[in-house]
Each structure stands twice: as C-alpha cells, then as structure tokens.
Amino acid sequence: MAEDKARYVITGGSAAGMAAAQAITEQDLNGIITVLSEEPDMPYFRPLIPYMVTGKKSAGDMQMSGNGPYKGSGIDIHVNSRVDSVNVSERTVSINGQGNISYDKLLLATGSRPYLPPEIKGADANGVFALRTLADAKAMAERVSVTDHAVMIGGGLLNLKAAFALLERGVKVTLVVYSPEVLSQLMEPDDALLIRNALDRAGLKIKTGCSATGILSDKSGVTGVSLDDGSEMPCQMICIGKGVRPNVDFLSGSEIIIDQGIVVNRYTACNTPGTYAAGDVAVTFDPVTGERIMTGLWTNAVEMGRCAGYNMTGRKTAYSGTFGIMNATQIADEPFVSMGIVHTKNTDYEVHVRNTGSTYRKVVFSPDNDRLLGVLFIGDITGAGMYRYVIRENMPINEIKSLIINQRLHYGHFIRN
Amino acid sequence: MSQPKEIFVVMSRCTACKTCEIACAVEHSGSKNLYGAISEKPIPKSRVYVEWVAPDGKVPIVCRHCEDAPCMHACISGAISRDDEGVVITDSDKCIGCWTCVMVCPYGVIGRHLEEHKAYRCDRCPDREIPACVSSCPTEALVYQTVDAFSSDARKDVAGEMLAGEGD
Numbered sequence: 001m002a003e004d005k006a007r008y009v010i011t012g013g014s015a016a017g018m019a020a021a022q023a024i025t026e027q028d029l030n031g032i033i034t035v036l037s038e039e040p041d042m043p044y045f046r047p048l049i050p051y052m053v054t055g056k057k058s059a060g061d062m063q064m065s066g067n068g069p070y071k072g073s074g075i076d077i078h079v080n081s082r083v084d085s086v087n088v089s090e091r092t093v094s095i096n097g098q099g100n101i102s103y104d105k106l107l108l109a110t111g112s113r114p115y116l117p118p119e120i121k122g123a124d125a126n127g128v129f130a131l132r133t134l135a136d137a138k139a140m141a142e143r144v145s146v147t148d149h150a151v152m153i154g155g156g157l158l159n160l161k162a163a164f165a166l167l168e169r170g171v172k173v174t175l176v177v178y179s180p181e182v183l184s185q186l187m188e189p190d191d192a193l194l195i196r197n198a199l200d201r202a203g204l205k206i207k208t209g210c211s212a213t214g215i216l217s218d219k220s221g222v223t224g225v226s227l228d229d230g231s232e233m234p235c236q237m238i239c240i241g242k243g244v245r246p247n248v249d250f251l252s253g254s255e256i257i258i259d260q261g262i263v264v265n266r267y268t269a270c271n272t273p274g275t276y277a278a279g280d281v282a283v284t285f286d287p288v289t290g291e292r293i294m295t296g297l298w299t300n301a302v303e304m305g306r307c308a309g310y311n312m313t314g315r316k317t318a319y320s321g322t323f324g325i326m327n328a329t330q331i332a333d334e335p336f337v338s339m340g341i342v343h344t345k346n347t348d349y350e351v352h353v354r355n356t357g358s359t360y361r362k363v364v365f366s367p368d369n370d371r372l373l374g375v376l377f378i379g380d381i382t383g384a385g386m387y388r389y390v391i392r393e394n395m396p397i398n399e400i401k402s403l404i405i406n407q408r409l410h411y412g413h414f415i416r417n
Numbered sequence: 418m419s420q421p422k423e424i425f426v427v428m429s430r431c432t433a434c435k436t437c438e439i440a441c442a443v444e445h446s447g448s449k450n451l452y453g454a455i456s457e458k459p460i461p462k463s464r465v466y467v468e469w470v471a472p473d474g475k476v477p478i479v480c481r482h483c484e485d486a487p488c489m490h491a492c493i494s495g496a497i498s499r500d501d502e503g504v505v506i507t508d509s510d511k512c513i514g515c516w517t518c519v520m521v522c523p524y525g526v527i528g529r530h531l532e533e534h535k536a537y538r539c540d541r542c543p544d545r546e547i548p549a550c551v552s553s554c555p556t557e558a559l560v561y562q563t564v565d566a567f568s569s570d571a572r573k574d575v576a577g578e579m580l581a582g583e584g585d
Contacts, residue, residue, distance in 0.1 A: 019490065047493040048513070067495030067511070299491040299517055306490065328520035335529070337520050381516055383525035385487075411524045412468040412476030415428075 006031045008312055009093060009101060011083040012109035013037030014046055015298045016279025016305030018064050020107050023309030025074045033075045036095060038082035041134045047298050052137035053165035059134060086254050088272040105274050105312040108262055109305060112244035112280035112296055121214040126221030130240045131162045143237050144169050150237035151225050153212045155182035159241030160331055163204055174205040176212060186327055186338040187376055188345060194360050194378045198332035244296045246281040259283055261294045266318045268308040278308040285321040287392055288340050288373055293324040337384040340374030340391045352405045363405055372397050372404055383409060420563040421503045424548060426477050430558035433475035438463040440553030444542055459532040464539040465550045480526045480539035488518035488527060504541045512536050
C-alpha cells in the first residue's frame with residue numbers, strides 16, 4: 001500500500017546526498033527517495049571538475065549514477081530544484097518558491113559555497129571564478145581561450161588543482177597566498193619544501209604573504225588584480241579559493257539549530273523530528289581533538305551521508321566523526337597525505353621528522369607519548385590508511401611506536417601482537 | 418545463489434617463501450610467464466604482500482574486499498565498485514591517482530603504480546578459476562574457499578586437536 005512507503009527527501013545532490021540515497025536504497029526497498037539539487041547538472045563527482053578545464057573528461061565521464069557504489073536506480077533526482085524553506089511541523093519543503101513536497105524523513109545536505117572575501121572589490125567581473133560546480137568549470141574552460149595569465153587567490157588544494165588544470169592548457173599561472181606558504185591548512189611552512197619545489201618545477205609562480213584588494217576589469221572582463229603590497233598584475237582570469245561556507249540560509253526562521261553549520265547528534269539527527277544533516281553543511285566532531293568541526297572533504301561527506309541514510313531508514317548508526325585535517329592527493333609529482341594534528345609549532349607534542357631529500361615524514365604523538373595524533377607523509381605515502389586507523393581508534397602505541405616513526409607499520413603488526 | 422569464495426590466510430602454514438608475490442605479479446603481467454614478466458617495463462606488480470613480524474611471524478596480507486569497503490566509498494572519481502561476485506574492482510581508466518583509497522584502507526593493501534599514476538589492488542584474478550597466489554602457494558597457507566566451508570574446516574581442525582589432546 002502506498003501509505004506504507006516512507007518518503008525520503010534529500011536536499012542536495014552531491015556526495016552526502018547521493019551517498020545517503022544509495023544507502024537508503026540498500027536498506028528500505030520500498031522507500032520513495034527524492035533528491036533535490038539546485039544545480040543544472042545531474043549529480044557528478046565534484047572533485048573531477050578540474051578535468052573539465054583540462055578537457056580530459058566530459059561531463060558524462062563525471063556522472064555519479066552508474067559509477068563506483070552508486071547504482072542510480074530507485075532514486076528520483078530533480079535538478080534545478082532549490083529548496084528555499086523547510087516547515088518542520090508540517091514536514092514539507094518548498095522548492096523554487098513554488099510547490100511544497102512532503103517528507104517523512106528529510107536530509108539536509110546542501111553543502112557549502114565558496115567564500116568570497118568582501119574586501120576584494122570588483123569580484124563580479126567576467127572571468128572571476130571560484131571553482132565549485134561543474135557549471136563553474138565549464139565557464140572557466142571557455143574563458144581559457146582569452147586567457148594568457150591567470151591569478152589564483154588562495155593557496156589551498158582547490159586552487160592548486162585549478163592552477164594545474166590551467167597550466168596544462170598552456171596558461172601562465174600565478175598563485176597569490178596570504179600565508180607564508182601554500183597548503184597552510186594541511187602542513188606548516190617548514191614541512192612544505194618538497195611540495196613547493198614540485199610547484200616550482202611545474203612552472204607555477206607563487207607570491208606569498210600577500211593578498212588581493214581589488215579586481216580590475218573592463219567590458220572584456222578581468223584585466224588585472226591589485227595587491228596589498230601596492231602592486232598590480234595584469235591577468236584575464238582570477239580564481240578565488242578562500243575556503244567555503246555552509247549553505248544554511250534557507251533554514252533561517254526554522255526551528256533547526258544552526259551554529260555556523262547544522263548541528264546534529266552522533267546519529268546525524270537534527271533537533272527537529274525526522275530531520276538529518278550530513279556533509280559540508282553539518283557540524284561534526286574530531287575524534288582526536290574532540291572539537292566541533294566542519295569539513296569540506298568529499299570522502300567525509302560520503303561517510304557521513306551513508307550514516308545519515310542508514311539512520312533515516314531506522315538502522316541506528318553512530319557517526320564516528322572525522323579529522324579536521326585529512327587529505328591525500330598528488331601535487332605535480334609529489335604524493336602526500338596529511339591527517340590529524342600536523343601543526344606543532346609552539347606545542348608540547350612529541351614530533352618526529354625525517355627528511356630524505358625525496359621524501360618527508362612528520363609523525364606527531366601526544367605529549368605523554370602514548371597516542372598517535374597525526375601524520376604527514378610526502379613523497380612516500382605507503383600504508384597511510386593504517387596510520388589513520390591508529391589515530392582514529394585512539395590505539396595505545398607502545399609496541400608499534402618505532403614502526404610508526406619509521407613508517408614500517410603493516411597490518412601484520414595488528415594481528416600478531 | 419552460491420556463496421562467493423574468498424582468499425583466506427592460514428598464517429601458521431606460511432614460510433614467507435613469497436611464491437605468491439611472484440605468481441601474482443606474473444598473472445598481472447603482459448606475457449603471463451615469469452621470464453617475460455621480469456623483462457617487462459614497467460615491472461609487473463604483486464597485489465599480495467608477505468610481511469614479517471618479530472621474532473618469526475610471517476603474514477601474507479591481501480585485500481579483504483571488505484563488505485563495507487572504505488576505499489570504494491572514499492574514491493572521489495567513482496573508479497572503485499563491487500562486481501556481482503563481491504570482488505571490489507579498481508577501474509584503472511577512471512582512477513586519477515589521488516590516493517584517497519590508500520589513505521583510507523586499514524589493511525594497507527592498495528599499491529601505487531608510479532609509472533602509470535594509478536592505484537592497483539587484488540582483483541581476485543578474473544581470468545582464473547583459482548587466484549594465482551592461492552594456486553602457487555606450496556604450503557597451502559592461502560586457501561580459496563567460501564566463508565562457510567573455511568570456518569567449518571577450521572572448527573573441525575580445532576575439534577580434532579582437542580580430541581587428540583584428550584587422548585594424551
């Protein structure tokens with residue numbers, strides 16, 4: 001009977017939303033699952049969008065449905081459908097200011113949007129991007145034909161990936177970083193030498209300790225950028241990568257508790273009945289520091305989204321939180337993994353650093369030297385997942401400490417000890 | 418539906434001869450024979466790892482094809498999926514070499530193919546009835562069985578040992 005079927009509504013069609021939808025299809029074979037995405041494109045793997053700029057992948061290559069664990073069947077996906085308010089007592093959401101739809105269980109997975117610093121004047125000019133959506137990437141790819149020089153504002157991973165995509169297209173790229181070094185969220189300046197060398201080899205120009213104050217433009221779009229050291233750089237494209245902010249504005253006036261992001265309990269549930277949140281928009285916690293955090297990582301969003309999906313079907317599943325710092329990737333020819341606590345300046349953590357010239361390894365133990373808190377591996381990331389496991393499970397490390405310091409840990413040590 | 422088979426490790430039988438590593442690399446080579454494989458460039462890679470734990474433990478480690486595979490869900494490019502047999506597969510064409518799977522695998526069994534800039538892992542030898550590592554193992558330390566059959570054998574072994582002990 002129709003009334004027996006649970007109605008699941010998911011706002012947001014990216015990592016958390018789609019992972020939740022997939023998890024629900026596995027648990028509740030009769031549920032009616034509706035995913036509402038404000039984007040014009042069907043759900044896609046967002047981390048792949050730099051390949052739209054290089055031209056190495058098409059939009060079709062990035063589709064979620066039918067790839068990885070995403071079967072795509074049994075999920076009703078609506079694009080161009082922006083949820084603009086939630087009525088928690090009526091259990092309805094309003095879409096595009098038009099009709100309402102009802103839900104039994106609602107997932108808020110609206111993600112985040114790029115933060116555009118208000119002090120950068122003129123950011124509405126043509127050719128200014130904050131690479132977030134597939135639509136952004138398509139527009140950026142089109143702008144390449146009239147771009148000789150691009151300036152990236154912000155030295156995080158997203159801007160580095162965008163920078164490499166542009167370099168591949170033959171564009172000259174300058175990275176303007178306010179911090180003393182790139183990737184300052186994932187490593188300290190002293191740790192970043194190998195990465196910096198790789199960036200230099202790749203031909204990326206970097207200006208550190210410097211920020212943008214204004215964007216110059218005419219009818220052709222961007223013509224340059226002015227910096228706080230008084231200089232100006234001519235350019236035809238600007239990409240702003242200054243972090244993200246959670247998309248919670250549509251919840252103002254609802255009873256759902258917001259503290260920057262949406263506040264949830266260990267079971268990914270909000271304070272109102274039948275309401276859950278996951279992904280970039282949700283406030284979660286770091287099992288190492290115990291701090292409440294929000295992260296903008298695809299992998300975290302999927303894990304939390306799956307957890308929320310299970311909880312929505314009634315399969316109670318605790319979310320174990322995630323490290324505030326966790327990322328793996330390859331920058332030019334240097335692979336690296338950074339996770340847990342890796343910023344150690346002026347702290348009393350026990351820190352072990354080994355630098356071989358081609359690899360760099362930093363291992364951080366608690367001050368009582370009893371627990372592993374974080375690792376940074378550059379050049380050689382062998383077995384990184386086991387170190388993540390040791391940190392996350394808060395394992396006593398006495399017997400395996402020297403193995404951790406020397407990056408010699410393997411799974412056998414867990415089963416033979 | 419018949420239960421799929423898995424690769425089990427009987428650690429007490431492993432002598433760390435590393436025959437499985439050679440057999441795995443050969444199976445994943447272009448020529449599929451040892452003499453061809455050792456001259457191939459890039460050199461074919463093994464997906465099984467025989468490790469050592471002091472003082473004399475030998476531990477072959479191979480992908481568990483986890484039921485709730487962290488690598489598959491963590492993958493940011495949709496390159497990892499599970500086939501009908503329950504085998505977790507990495508599609509090299511879709512892999513972008515971001516190493517997120519390496520960051521989340523708690524067993525440390527996902528390798529990085531540096532020349533090709535791709536992640537690689539056990540594929541349970543799709544062209545073979547029995548995976549190469551298992552058929553090559555001279556001491557039967559690697560066993561290809563269903564969960565039920567393997568645990569049934571393990572119970573019989575323990576029961577046999579207990580009975581033998583009572584007879585002393």
